[in-house]
Amino acid sequence: MNFSKQIAPFKNLVLFFLLVGFILRIVLLFHPITQSHFGFVAILKIFFLGFLSDLLIFIVASAFLWLYLIFLSDSKFNKPWGYVLFGTYLALLIYILSGKTILHEYGGVLPALGIGFVGIKTVLIGLLLFFPKQRKNIRLAVFSITIFIFVLIIIQNAVSEFFFWNEFGVRYNFIAVDYLVYTNTVIGNIMESYPVVPLFAGVGIVALLSTYIIVKKSKGYLDNLPTFIDKIKIVAVYALLFIVSLKMIPVLSNQEDSPNVFTNELQANGIYKFYGAFMQSELDFFKFYETMPNNEAYALLKNQISNIGYDTTLRHIDSDSTETKMNVVLITIESLSAEYMKMYGNEQNITPFLDSLALQSLNFSNLYATGNRTVRGLEAMTLCIPPTPGESVVKREDNKNKFSTASVFKKKGYQTKYLYGGDAFFDNMQDFFSGNGYDIVDKSSIKQGEITFANIWGVCDGDMGNKAIQTMNEEAKTGKPFFNHWMTVSNHRPFTYPDGKIDISPTIKSRDGGVKYTDYALRQFFANAAKQPWFKNTVFVIVADHCASSSGKTELPMDKYRIPAMIYAPGFITPANNNKLMSQIDLMPTLLGLLNFDYDSKFYGQDVLKDDYKPRAFIATYQDLGFIKDNVLTIISPVKQSKQFALKQVDNPKLKEDYRIFYDETLMTTERQDLIKESTAYYQTASDMLTKKKYDVK
CATH class of the missing domain: 1.20.58 (Methane Monooxygenase Hydroxylase; Chain G, domain 1)
Structure with a gap:
């Protein structure tokens, strides 16, 4: 059996992949959105370097195909x-x-x-x-299905790249990564925008015909499988090609250096662009969103945040009272939607402790999470900055030495720690918090004998609450105040927790059970904390990281972003409810105001108890950036698009006015340009501050 027949399936599939890539480049080159002229050198780069890039990408991506083929054997x-x-x-x-x-x-x-x-x-x-007599037929059927899957993926990817180019004029970027996160929304949009049935039928027919041809040309491989020695030779050759490809793919990517963006995008391979976007986790605001001159953006921002500089948010926060250096414990609760609490209409009684604690606290009943992932909530509570396009700063490469709540507390002489019941390596938390002045206390810090229950996410909230008390007792011995940020984990799939603690069995694995157990664990934590000598000199900030669900009728359904938040300190904080519209990024600056801190600030978040505070809130996905103000939800999106919804509160006589969380969002036909500009100013300056490292600690 010659070598060509031994690699027939790979050879035929790679030729198909290269042909599809060539056709796709031709189509994109002549697409109306590709408004550019290309010289001979540009055309050469597009097709020759593009061909090499496609070849190397397929070699790497075909690893599963090789594994499948190598393990085909009769022996x-x-x-x-x-x-x-x-x-x-x-x-x-x-x-x-x-x-x-x-x-x-x-x-x-x-x-x-x-x-x-x-x-x-x-x-x-x-x-x-x-059934050895049917082995060849069975193997041929499985082989055909395997080839069909590869062919279908290749064709479907090409079609997806076409539609992505049709909308954005580029290969895959972080928006494509975002589409994987919001699959239901994207599928719904596709169903409404394109002739899905004819399109999918066409893709299916082409895939079946292509599979038939490739299987027919590759069938000899099945009729005469390579010997063990032949397979070793094939593996050796493929391993060499795989290593060379891994080395050369980034080199070819670096050759996408033309001043003509279209040349670079056409030369690139979409699969590798997707991988790069996934790893980079950022979306360039200045490329995909409507912008204005930076000086104009900062001038608009100055109307909202007084005393900032002309190209920065740096300003001094004055206090006319003596600073109160109390200990601060920030507790961010996993996936605690406002609708889980009784005051917001829940009738299941799954948060009895938090319901009672809210009445003893300064409660904020009109507060919105910036996003719908834990890393967004951590970003909001730590950096107090609006959510910028792409992934949270927590997961970005440039995520260290930022101006943060910890940097303020450390300057005041505080000890700062991040407490997490799981492995802080998850979601890049270890890298982010340790790079911003926090000591880490996670599952690895807990002795085996201190763990009563753990699941895949980490130790239960009850065990972590005990560890938190132990940590704070040690900190109190130093005589220095402490700021600790504890992130809970139990209200997360698989929703398992110690049996016998609440009246919902953990075997049910229900969201209600996860919520109620976390509420129980917090009750135990506060009961234990109240016995400690440092308790009377401690302020507790309790807030959700985000809601449990983010899907709704619109891109940004407001009720899926409203979260509970409260500040509790008996004898220091007077119980009350504050119903001003506010953002998650405002909670810590408000606390610093209650402590009468005098400090330099870069925070976008503001003290909502100050007379000059102007109510607004930020909610976002990875690409849709929302701004709530004056009963209008403004959404700015790629590519330089915007839309606005008029907000009308849904009447619910069962709830007090402060806790009515549902709004009808009606698309506005006449836009308020002032709010669009204000939205842009916030998000553009935040992107500018991060990109130019102006949000770093100096």
């Missing part, structure tokens, strides 16, 4: 190895079906995926083992 079904292999898969399937695996601990669709994959493998191995 492995000889006695006793065939029975050992079948028995191993059968035992693994039974183990997964038992419901006691790590997949079941996490929950969601993972158990079903595990059962499906192992189940299919078990059935196929059984068929190939027990």
Whole structure:
């Protein structure tokens, strides 16, 4: 068997991939949105370097194909190895079906995926083992399905790249990553915007015809499978190609250096661009959003935040009273939507402690989370800055030495710590918090004997509450005030927690159970804290990181961003409710105001108790940036688009006026340009501050 036949499936698929890439570049080159002229050198770069890039990308991306082909063998079904292999898969399937695996601990669709994959493998191995006369037919069917999947992905990716180019005029960027996060919204938009049935039917027909041709040309591989020695040679060649490709792909990417953006984008490979966007986690505001001159943006911002500079948010916060250096404990609660609390209309009584605590606190009933991921909430509470396009600053490469709540407290002589019941490596928290002046206390800091319950996310909130008390007792011995930020974990899938603590069994794995257990754990924490000598000199800030769900009828459904927040300190904070419209980024500056701190600030967040505060709030996805003011929700989006919704509160006589969280969002036909400009000014200057490192601690 010659080498060409031994690599026939790979050879035919790579030729198909290169052909699709070539056709796609031709189509994009002549697309109406590609408003540019290309010289000979540019055309050469687009097609020659583009061809090389596609080839190298396919070599890397075809690793799973190689694994599948290499393990095709008749000898492995000889006695006793065939029975050992079948028995191993059968035992693994039974183990997964038992419901006691790590997949079941996490929950969601993972158990079903595990059962499906192992189940299919078990059935196929059984068929190939027990029906040797049908082995070739069975193998051909599986081979054809495998090739079809690869072909379908290649064609579907090309079609997706076309539509992405049609909308944005570029290859994949972070918006494409965002689309994976908001799959339901994106699918809905596609269903409404394109002739989906004819489109998918066309893709399916082309994929089937292409698969037929490739399988026909590659069938000889199945008729005469490579020997063991041949496979070793093939693996050696592929391994060499794989390593060379990994080295050369970034080199070719660096050749996308033309002053003509279209040349660079056409030369690029969309799959690698997607990978780069995923790793970089940023979206260039100045490229994809409507902008204004920076001096104009900062001038507009100055109308909202007084005393800032002409190109920065730096200003001095004065206090006419003596500073109160109390300990501060910030507790961000995982996925605690406002609607889970009784005062916002919940009738399940799943937050009895927090309901009672809110009445003893300075409660903020009109506060909105900046985003719908934990890292957005952590960004808001730590940096007090509006959400900029792309991923949270927490997960970006340039995420250290930022002006933060910790930098303010440290300058006042505080100890600062971040407490997390899981592994702080997750979501880049370790890198972010340690790079911004926090000491880390996470699961690795807890002794095995101190853990009563843990799941895949970490120790339960009850155990972490005990660790928090222990940590604060040690800090209090130093005589220095402390600022501790504790992020809870129990209200998160798989919603498991210690049995017997609440009246909802953990075996149900329900969101209500997760919420109620966290509420229980917080009750125990505060009961324990009240016994400590430092308690009377401590202020507690309790707030959700984000809501439990973000889907709704519009891009930014406001009720999916409203979260509970309160500041509790018996004898220091007078219980009251504040119903001013405010953002998550305002909570810590408001606390600093209550402590009468005198400090230099770069925060966009403001003290909402000051007379000059102008109510507004920020809510966002990774690309849709929302601004709430004057009963209008303004959304600015790529590509340089904006829309506005008039907000009308939905009447609910069962709730007090301060707690009516639902609004009808009606698309406005006549836009308020002043609010669009103000929205742009906030988000543009925030992007400018971060990009130019003006938000760093000097």
